[in-house]
Amino acid sequence: KGKYLKQHFDILQGLALDNGIAKENPNFDLGSKEARTNPFCLANQPIIMLPSETHRIISLDETHTTMETTDSMSGQDVLCGVDEDPDCVEYIVNKSSNAATLVGGSDASGNALPSFSIFKGDSFKAEWIESMPNSEKVGKDRKPLEARATVNKSGGMTNEMGVSYMKEVILPYCWDARADNRYILTLDGHSSHLTPEFVRLCKDNYIDLVLRIPHTTHWTQPEDLLNFGVFKTILSK
Numbered sequence: 187k188g189k190y191l192k193q194h195f196d197i198l199q200g201l202a203l204d205n206g207i208a209k210e211n212p213n214f215d216l217g218s219k220e221a222r223t224n225p226f227c228l229a230n231q232p233i234i235m236l237p238s239e240t241h242r243i244i245s246l247d248e249t250h251t252t253m254e255t256t257d258s259m260s261g262q263d264v265l266c267g268v269d270e271d272p273d274c275v276e277y278i279v280n281k282s283s284n285a286a287t288l289v290g291g292s293d294a295s296g297n298a299l300p301s302f303s304i305f306k307g308d309s310f311k312a313e314w315i316e317s318m319p320n321s322e323k324v325g326k327d328r329k330p331l332e333a334r335a336t337v338n339k340s341g342g343m344t345n346e347m348g349v350s351y352m353k354e355v356i357l358p359y360c361w362d363a364r365a366d367n368r369y370i371l372t373l374d375g376h377s378s379h380l381t382p383e384f385v386r387l388c389k390d391n392y393i394d395l396v397l398r399i400p401h402t403t404h405w406t407q408p409e410d411l412l413n414f415g416v417f418k419t420i421l422s423k
Contacts, residue, residue, distance in 0.1 A: 190399045191399055194396070194398065194399050197396055198243075198370065198372070198396060199232065199233055201370050201394050201396070202233060202235070202243065202370070203233060205242065205367075205368045205369075205370065205394070206236070206239060206366075206367075207235065207236060207239040207240060207242050207243060207370070208233040208234060208235045208236060208239075209233065209234050209236065210232070210233055210234075211228065211229075211231050211232055211233055211234050213228055213229050214229060214230075214231065214232045215229045216229075216230060216232075235294070237295070240293065240294035240295040241293045241294065241295040241297060241323065242293070242294075242360075242363075242367070242368070242369045242370060243293060243294035243369075243370045243372070244291065244292075244293045244294075244299070244356070244359070244360075244369060244370065244371050244372070245291045245292065245293075245294075245371075245372045245373070245408065245409065246289060246290065246291030246299060246356075246371070246372075246373050246409065247289070247290070247291060247373065247374065247409040247413075247414070248287050248288065248289045248343050248376070249287070249288050249290075249409075249414040249418075250285070250286075250287055250342070251285075251286050251287070251288055251418065251421065252284050252285055252286065284305075284306065285305075285306040285340075285341035285342070286303055286304060286305045286306065286341050287303070287304040287341060287342050287343050288301060288302070288303055288304075288414065288417065289301070289302040289303075289304070289343065289351055289355070290302070290409060290413045290414065290417070291409050291413060292409075292413065293323070293359075297321060297322045297323045298319060298321055298322060298413070299321055299331075299355060299356075299359060300319070300320050300321040300331040300332055300333050300334060300355055300359075301315075301318045301319055301333045301334070302333070302334045302335070302336075302351055302354070302355050303315055303318065303333070303334070303335040303336075304335075304336055304337070304338060304341055304342065304343065304347055305335065305336075305337045305341055306337070306338070306339070306340060306341025306342075307337050307339075307341070308337060309337060310335055310337055314335070315333050315335045318333035318335075319333060320332045320333055321359065323359060325358045325359075325361055326358070326361040326362075331355075331358055331359060334354050334355060336350060343376060343378050344378060345377060345378050345381045345384075347378060348376075348378030348379055348381060348384050349381065349383050349384055349387070352384060352387045352388075353387070356371065356393070357387065357391055360391060360392075360393055363391055363392040363393060364392055365392060367392070368392045368393070368394055369392065369393045369394070370393070370394045370396060371388065371393050371394065371395050371396065372396045372397075372398060373395075373396075373397065373398065374397065374398050374400070375397045375398070375400065379395075379397070
């Protein structure tokens with residue numbers, strides 16, 4: 187796993203250099219004592235990210251959620267007072283009709299992508315997303331990029347939803363991408379990220395697609411902690 191992780195980050199490093207998002211560090215010296223003992227030492231970093239360009243590195247992921255905020259895999263939540271009859275308790279169960287998938291992430295400068303919700307069913311209520319976060323980044327029209335939502339039969343990410351997400355969120359986010367101003371998009375190997383149309387949209391719009399190494403969540407998928415972890419905690423309240 188370590189070998190593949192190194193290849194993954196080597197690819198990201200090479201693309202960051204090639205696309206002008208980073209520059210080589212003239213002080214890099216991994217053999218120095220300070221570099222070996224201090225991971226934050228400048229001499230331990232082979233490249234230096236350019237703050238004005240880090241917004242061109244984007245990371246995203248998907249997570250499953252429900253409107254009831256319960257999880258069918260972990261059993262039922264029970265509402266019962268201390269002195270109540272155990273035979274007269276109320277169960278909060280997972281109602282699959284309200285299943286949903288949330289797609290989100292951020293760029294390397296800290297700007298969040300506008301959220302993209304996929305609800306199960308034929309329609310959704312506008313108030314479900316009226317408080318969902320927009321992006322701090324503005325689009326081509328100089329207005330904040332707004333949260334988006336849609337529906338399908340499963341409430342999950344499908345190949346068609348992957349293409350919709352590219353068109354409705356990623357391409358507006360990368361509106362200034364061009365041959366000399368390429369973006370880097372990192373995501374997992376879900377089938378919806380590997381369709382010919384998804385890959386073609388990246389290629390035609392100057393976006394370099396980099397897949398993550400499977401089963402390396404705490405190294406390569408920060409959304410679980412920094413995006414979805416915060417969101418689900420607030421939603422459950």
